[in-house]
Amino acid sequence: MSQSPVKREGPNPLEWVESAVRLLRSAPPGALLCYYLGSAPCLLGLLYFWADMSRGAFAAERLVESAFNVAALYIWMKCWQAVFLSKVRAHLFMEKDEPWTLARVGRMVLIQASLQPLGLFLRFIAANVLIPYVWTYSFFAGAAILGDGREPSLRAVLRGAWREAGLWWRQTHLALLCLFGFALFICLNINIVCGLLPYALRMFLGIETVFTRDGLAMFNTTFFAATFAATYLCFDPIRKSVFLIRHFHGQSLQSGEDLRVELRTIRSRTRMAVAALLLFATLLAAPLTSAQARDVPPSPASPPSAQVDSSQLDSSLDRVLERREYGWRFPRSAKPEAEKQGNSIARMFARWFDRVNAWMDKLQNWLKHLFESKDDDQKEPTAPFHLAWATIAKLILIILLIAVVVLIAMMFWRARRRQGEVVLAEAVTAVPDLNEENVTADQLPEDGWLQLARELMSKGELRLSLRAFYLATLAHLGQRELIRLARYKSNHDYDRELQRRARGNASLLEAFDANLFIFEGAWYGDHEISTMTLDGFAQNFERIRAC
Secondary structure (H helix, E strand, C coil), X not given: CCCCHHXXXXXXXXXXXHHHHHHHHHCCHHHHHHHHHHHHHXXXXXXXXXXXXXXXXXXXXXXXXXXXXXXXXXXXXHXXXXXXXXXXXXXXXXXXXXXXXXXXXXXXXXXXXHHHHHHHHHHHHHHHHCCCHHHHHHHHHHHHHHCCCCCCCHHHHHHHHHHHHCCCHHXXXXXXXXXXXXXXXXXXXXXXXXXXXXXXXXXXXXXXXHHHHCHHHHCCHHHHHHHHHHHHHHHHHHHHHHHHHHHHHHHHHHHCHHHHXXXXXXXXXXXHHHHHHHHHHHHHHCCCCCCCCCCXXXXXXXXXXXXXXXXXXXXXXXXHHCCHHHXXXXXXXXXXXXXXXXXXXXXXXXXXXXXXXXXXHHHHHHHHHHHCCXXXXXXXXXXXXXXXXXXXXXXXXXXXXXXXXXHHHHHHHHHHHHHHHHHHHHHHHCCXXXXXXXXXXXXXXXXXXXHHHHHHHHCCCHHHHHXXXXXHHHXXXXXXXXXXXXXXXXXXXHHHHHHHHCCCCHHXXXXXXXXXXXXXXXXXXXXXXXHHHHHHHHHHHHHHHHC
């Protein structure tokens, strides 16, 4: 039997791009806020790392610490992009996004930190080889969509991303080619705007900059890195939305999700029309109101300027000049190569310890000024009291920090334990309602259906007991991989699939056809069910198990 055109050829890649743009325009504002909350700090940190390592006077001393910070910002960006994709996916599927519990956030961080750093290097290698780039990028794009914490394990994310990476490779190539041309024009526009902006400032505002004094000042790596970062921020949400549309079509092939979304859209439009009519009627009945002017309170008088001591001013200037933003003016110190490479990690932790020590000293001085009187401030404290006070303050802070860490660990452990208990209780007590039509055979194992059938038979619910026996049959055949359970399949779909896979087992096919005839005549027809009917059904089921 030939496949449908959608399965064989796939959707039009230009329709993917158009649908992605419409999806972003209709997405909730919080989705894009999450995206830029993760991407903007990462790109700013990368630009700072680029400029500091290329021009900074102390680049060799800060190399390890800066690289560690950039790696942490990259994982931060990928996690927030997963949140962005989760919100846009919920909007596309017209569903409510699952709550962001502590366990879900932990799974998301673990999955993104495990896969995305590897994808950064593999995409670079695949781009140089050129041919497998689309499959590589599709795999990690699928991991970003599926790795938002909804899947229970990393293996499930890898399996789903691998399955979606092979879908519609020809259309994916064309879509990425269109997006590349779009990104090229975005980058060109940003470069033109950034190149003309200094001259516009000088023309309209009279502001002279280094770029107007020297036109070649823009041709440096930092300028082009900044324009590429701005291009990424404008272009990457559309690219991720294109792969989200691709994920939606891939899911629809198996679950019919596009039909469900269409039904939800019809219901949503009906509710919106009713709400618009109610709002229009309310506006017609409401009286007009006028705004009242409010008095603006007078601005407080500025306090008189304080006198500054010259020694304090000199020390403040020295501290300001030691900041990183002024380090590019200093020449790099000529140090031996062994000293540059030898102890970078130790110096990084030493600087962190010095910062913590400085924060503790500031807190100590603030507490001392808070609890001491003005007369005590004029007296210089003795050395033993000062040392004892510093020691006590640091001990108190260390104890508080340890208590906070222990409290967070206990909260995390209790949340994991509570979640495990809830999931276990649901797995034990969840019994499907056999009166519902959407019950599937994979909701309980084979033994669970048999136990439920016997309980219903003892209560006199023979019709429901027959359905439980039939679902036990499907669960047994699915466990033996003679059929594949799916919500959209009918009974005759299972019959045809079983005849194809077990065509050499005539006894099994005969027993299944007999049970299928009994079940459909009783469940969908008006055939009476007796205890003898159930006994015959159970005997056929035992024949199926024995074959």
